[in-house]
Amino acid sequence: MLHISELPDVRAARNPTGLCIADDHQRLNNQDFLARVRNAAAVLCARGIGAGDVVAVILPNRLDLVVIMFAAWRLGAAVTPVNPGLTDAEARHQVEDCAAKVVITDDGARVVGTLDVAAVTDAPLAAEDPAVGAVASDSLALIIYTSGTTGRPKGVMLDHANVAAMCRMIIDGIGLDETDHSLLVLPLFHVNGIVVSVLSPLLAGGRATVAGRFSTSTFFDLVEFVRPTYFSAVPAIYAMLVALPDEIRPDTSSLRRVICGAAPMPAELIARFENRFGVPIVEGYGLSEGTCASTLNPPGGPRKPGTVGLPLPGQTVAVMDGEGNLLDDGSAGEVVVRGPNVMRGYLGLPDETARTVVDGWLHTGDVGRFDADGYLVLVDRIKDMIIRGGENIYPKEIENVLHTHPAVLEAAVVGASDPVLGEVPVAHVVPLPGAAVAADELIEHCRGSLARIKVPVTVFVTDALPRNPVGKIDKRRLRS
Structure with a gap:
């Protein structure tokens, strides 16, 4: 089976002028993409990057990030994409935690070991191909940091076998073929954006x-x-x-x-x-x-x-x-x-x-x-479960009922502390544009479908819900 690190070479050999990847500013065909990957690999190699090392990339969504990813894999190195929206301290934690040997960014020296992205992706043509040859399927490909809803973000280690298996499942499950063209809108520091x-x-x-x-x-x-x-x-x-x-x-x-x-x-x-x-x-x-x-x-x-x-x-x-x-x-x-x-x-x-x-x-x-x-x-989620007077309540059940109201666009339910019952459900609701709905009306709507203990004690009607970097509703912030 094709090893993912070989993909630029295989695509360029099959169809050199076929379109490969584009972003808001540039489009690369297969042979251009291979040339950019080889050049970036040569720069990284000259910086001492080799098998077993980790390359950190702090970039917004742009095709350079994909070029660098394949360049690192070409050398047998792993990649950890860093959310550019993190604070310097948060970015430093990720870089230091995975012992990244180099950090590539377009945002100056945010952390030690920074290399400007232009020096990597706009490098002159490499005379020699720095590819290490066969990259082992059990070598690390990606270190993806979780969004940290349970404390400090953790580095999820994914090897090339994990990534290859997942891509095959996605291709077969969705039914992708050579006529497909994806538009990436999710962040490239997240595994969904990279894989899907x-x-x-x-x-x-x-x-x-x-x-x-x-x-x-x-x-x-x-x-x-x-x-x-x-x-x-x-x-x-x-x-x-x-x-x-x-x-x-x-x-x-x-x-x-x-x-x-x-x-x-x-x-x-x-x-x-x-x-x-x-x-x-x-x-x-x-x-x-x-x-x-x-x-x-x-x-x-x-x-x-x-x-x-x-x-x-x-x-x-x-x-x-x-x-x-x-x-x-x-x-x-x-x-x-x-x-x-x-x-x-x-x-x-x-x-x-x-x-x-x-x-x-x-x-x-x-x-x-x-x-x-x-x-x-x-x-x-197990950790989102509300225990009211010893009874287990799942917020999603309440959210599903709120979503059936014609004026509701989004809903999130969390537990609020109660001196007698321990916890009680509280709802935060965003109405559809132009729709007006009162908290009392939503509570009454819930009474028609839910047992009394599941009905929110309070509903807050709001313009927006807080979100984590991936776009999920941040219930920890709602609870606090």
Whole structure:
């Protein structure tokens, strides 16, 4: 099977002038892409980068990041993409934690060992190819840092075998081929952006366009100009697109399907997007520790909104109780994953790794159940569960009810401390543009569908919800 580090060479040999990758400022065909990768590898090699080293990249979304990634892999090195929005102290933690030998950025000397991106990607033509030859499949490819919802971000170690297996599952699961063209709108410091929107289409023989910062007002202009066959996004982006003024009716005819991940998407939001823009949403589920995705609603159908689909072929997804017993009766438990996509572990954290991967099973921290057709239904995050007077309440159940109100665009429910009951549910709601809704009306709406203990004690109607760098709703900030 093709090793991903060889991809630039293989594409250039097959179709030198075929389009490969573009961004807001430049377009590269396959032979241009290979030349840029070789030149960047020569610069890194001259800086002493070799097999087993780590290259840190602090860049916004641009194709240079992809060039550097392949250049590092060519030398047998791993890459850790750093969110450019981090503070200097946060960026320094990541760089030092993974012992990066060089840091490539366009933002000056934020941390020690910085190399300006122009010195790497605009280097003169390399006389010799610095490729190390065969890169072992068990060598590290990526160190992806989690968004840190449970404390200090941890480095998820993904080797080349993890990445190759995941790309194959994505290509087969979505049905990608050489005619596909992805539009990357998610950040390239996240594994979804790297795997779903760049590596998978390139491996399938297609191409990718890297969009800069996402803008609701210009996004569909970009779709009409670039004419991609798909993009991958988070529910927040779909909510923003649905909230556009009614008179905006873009040409979406190039899109065969769009993908949603990172957080469960309410069925009502899926319906609003599909009805308005005429493009099917394929919802999936996964996490960085599983190299991106573990389930997917099959694009060929049946797609079941309200679920995150079927396990991807090649991995096993199951539900487990607190004693480690697998549940096959449709009851809820912790979602666990096993397969070649499961991470090597957390960098430098053997105890944390041992708690997370047990007997080959990746423990996700999510509660879920399988419906009668084998589709996974996510109930909630274990840590988001609210315990009210000894009763377990899952916020997602309340959020789903709030989403059925015609005026609601987004909803998030968290636990608030209570001196008698321990915790009580509190809701934060963003209404649709132009819609007015009162807190009392939403509480009454919940009473029609939920047991009394699940009805929010308070509803805050707000203009926006706080988000983490990947675009998920930041419930830790809501709780505080």
